Amino acid sequence: HPVYSPMALRQAPHIGPYQNQDVLQLQSKAGSPYVFYLNLAAVMSGSTPLNGVTRENMYRAWQSIADQYSMFNLNVTTNVAVYNAARAANPLRTGIINFINQDGRSFAPLHSFGTTAAGTLYRNPGSGFDYGYGIGMTGAHEIGHQMGMNHDGGGSGGEYFEGIAAYQWGPIMGNYWMGANWANQLWTWSRGEYTTATNK
Incomplete structure (x- = not known):
């Protein structure tokens, strides 16, 4: 793994190797009023990912999405309490995508950031796509729709x-x-x- 400076690590929590973080408590920019929630509830059993997926795989999915939105003052999080607090404060500053533990074609409503409409991210375990980086890139793509982007x-x-x-x-x-x-x-x-x- 590359070695990052202490300054880089403080500024960008999504940088670096997985170090046994709780994958249900991840935040890319803690304290930001703008929050995008990756809802992992359907793909986890407590703190254990389903389908034999490792916690590192789940971290990689979050890390990939957090990286693609790191230029914004946007907290990409897996912490439901952070999302609920942000939505209560101002729903116009929040977004959500639900991870689904089955095969399917992921999709997301266009321009749905700032609403309670959620995107849907299929894990596709039967297709062999049930791993961190690939699911992370699919997540970044679908969240792009929620941010208003077309193909x-x-x-x-x-x-x-x-x-x-x-x-x-x-x-x-x-x-x-x-x-x-x-x-x-x-x-x-x-x-x-x-x-x-x-x-x-």
Whole structure:
């Protein structure tokens, strides 16, 4: 694992290796009035993840989502008490996505941040997608819809742009599974800065 400075670790709790944190108490920016809640209730038995998934896998899912929204003053949390307090203070500053312990196609209502409408994140254990990083990237994509973003399309991928293999790059709102075997895959938010982009 890379070594991070004490300053970096204080500023970004989602950075670094899993160190046995309670996966139901994670917060990326504790104290922020803006809160996005990852509801893990249906995929946990107490403090133990279902389907033989490790706590580190769950941490990686949270870590991946927290990373993609780290530029905002937004606390990505798995702590229901933090979410409930923020929603009671001002529901316009909250969002929620429910992890579901079954196979299915994840989805989220467009522009639903600031409402009580929840996204749905299927864990897909039967499809082999029941692991941290992949579920985390799916979560980042679906939360993107809740933040108001549509799909990044173009090229042979149609509605879901498949990335640029020569650069091992793809947009988060496109088909991020396309580069699963790239050695140095890089996913970023996109404003359509590539030829054939359908979403500016």
